[in-house]
Amino acid sequence: MTMHAMDCTTFDDRLADYLEGDLTPADRRQVEGHLATCVRCTALVRDLEHIRAGAAELPELTPSADLWDGIVRRIETPVVPFAARPAPNVPARRRFERLRNAAIAAALVAVTAGVTYTLTVARDTARSGGSQIAATQAPASSDTAVPTTPSPDAAQRDTISPSPESVTAPESSPSITPRAGQARTQAVRNVPASVTYSREIDRLRAIFLQTRSQLDPRTAAIIETNLKVIDDAIAQSKAALAQDPASRFLTDQLNSALDKKLELLRTAALLPNRT
Amino acid sequence: MTVATVDNQSFTGRPDADDVALAATGDRVAFERVYRAHVNRVFAVCARMVADRALAEELTQDVFVRAWSKLSLYRGESAFTTWLHRLAVNVVLNARKSEGRNRTRFGSEPDEVDTLPHARASSWTPGLSLDLDVAIAGLPPGARQVFVLHDVEGYKHEEIAEMLGITSGGSKAQLHRARLLLREALNR
Numbered sequence: 001m002t003m004h005a006m007d008c009t010t011f012d013d014r015l016a017d018y019l020e021g022d023l024t025p026a027d028r029r030q031v032e033g034h035l036a037t038c039v040r041c042t043a044l045v046r047d048l049e050h051i052r053a054g055a056a057e058l059p060e061l062t063p064s065a066d067l068w069d070g071i072v073r074r075i076e077t078p079v080v081p082f083a084a085r086p087a088p089n090v091p092a093r094r095r096f097e098r099l100r101n102a103a104i105a106a107a108l109v110a111v112t113a114g115v116t117y118t119l120t121v122a123r124d125t126a127r128s129g130g131s132q133i134a135a136t137q138a139p140a141s142s143d144t145a146v147p148t149t150p151s152p153d154a155a156q157r158d159t160i161s162p163s164p165e166s167v168t169a170p171e172s173s174p175s176i177t178p179r180a181g182q183a184r185t186q187a188v189r190n191v192p193a194s195v196t197y198s199r200e201i202d203r204l205r206a207i208f209l210q211t212r213s214q215l216d217p218r219t220a221a222i223i224e225t226n227l228k229v230i231d232d233a234i235a236q237s238k239a240a241l242a243q244d245p246a247s248r249f250l251t252d253q254l255n256s257a258l259d260k261k262l263e264l265l266r267t268a269a270l271l272p273n274r275t
Numbered sequence: 276m277t278v279a280t281v282d283n284q285s286f287t288g289r290p291d292a293d294d295v296a297l298a299a300t301g302d303r304v305a306f307e308r309v310y311r312a313h314v315n316r317v318f319a320v321c322a323r324m325v326a327d328r329a330l331a332e333e334l335t336q337d338v339f340v341r342a343w344s345k346l347s348l349y350r351g352e353s354a355f356t357t358w359l360h361r362l363a364v365n366v367v368l369n370a371r372k373s374e375g376r377n378r379t380r381f382g383s384e385p386d387e388v389d390t391l392p393h394a395r396a397s398s399w400t401p402g403l404s405l406d407l408d409v410a411i412a413g414l415p416p417g418a419r420q421v422f423v424l425h426d427v428e429g430y431k432h433e434e435i436a437e438m439l440g441i442t443s444g445g446s447k448a449q450l451h452r453a454r455l456l457l458r459e460a461l462n463r
Contacts, residue, residue, distance in 0.1 A: 015451070017447075051407070051457050056429070059319075060315035060319045062318065063315075063318045063328075063332045065332070067332060068307060070336050071310065071339045074336065074340045075303075
């Protein structure tokens, strides 16, 4: 082997792999042989190593203002008792139109979820010849979705969630080891998503039923119609998840439908009295 | 609003598992302690990925709002910081996808940039105004995201490839390009 046969152009071509440790032992020896004799390439490697080391040591940053108040405003879901609410200053007709638009939007989402589900099942069925049905149970709760991410074992630890925005992504990738994750946190008491959804839906539904008679009958009818549409979408998603419990898509669809149901119930709970 | 607040000056520690568990059950005071322990870390990853402080602050809020709603799904299989950090990256990446309809914020500059503005010439002034931070902010979006995720945050190429929807080789190429561009900017 000729240790000094490598020129700077070849060195540049191999530099990325060298820094990543991806070179074969023979290629690595060649690169290191070149480095031993070339000032220009030695300086290049030194600078890049310096950048890499500096990046790993960059400090935390501080927002220009405390963000907590804004966060609190967004996470609060005030359910104001009807009796305590001031009289609205919006004409009833406009209120009705606003609610109708919101309800239509919610219904569209639910219908879209149902149609997408149908298309997906049809496609999967066509791919598998209709013979590939997972024998697993649907989520236990009547109105809830629980992501079915399995506990990762050692063989799975290099995988990550395929859906960046999936609610299960963070917990499905425990081996992702950013430096920010050095702190030790013990396992926490789990509160299943099912409990959270059930609790909130039951609470809001109770308020809606309690105050339904105070609403404009057309408004109440629209709410119930759209709840039915969303419930149908939830039922479809749950049925699909029963057959394919590992499907992130279906889990997302179900969660989305549940979120829509919560949103609609919250809207209904906050509606002003019929005046 | 009847939310108790945590004394910002007196809080200096990390939230323990109890705070995370309490927050998962709906305890907002505990969640505020979690927020105060992690906000700078979350803001840092958002800021470096989008190179826009105002947008990074919005995204940081998004991260904690989302964390609040998803905390009950945290199973403790990984460190909470890892879970939250990944959530932050997801929020940033997802926001960028949504930004397709608004090209003015998430790196509308072309990704074919081969040179960077001088590090000190930028108006980007994060934290200690490190030259490296300034130079990172000047990277093309694709190279910047890969560099931040790999060299700053410590993700692996395989993980980055999956997050960004690129190949592992593409991630390595972007990283190398980013380092070379940073060297050029820092040496000017």
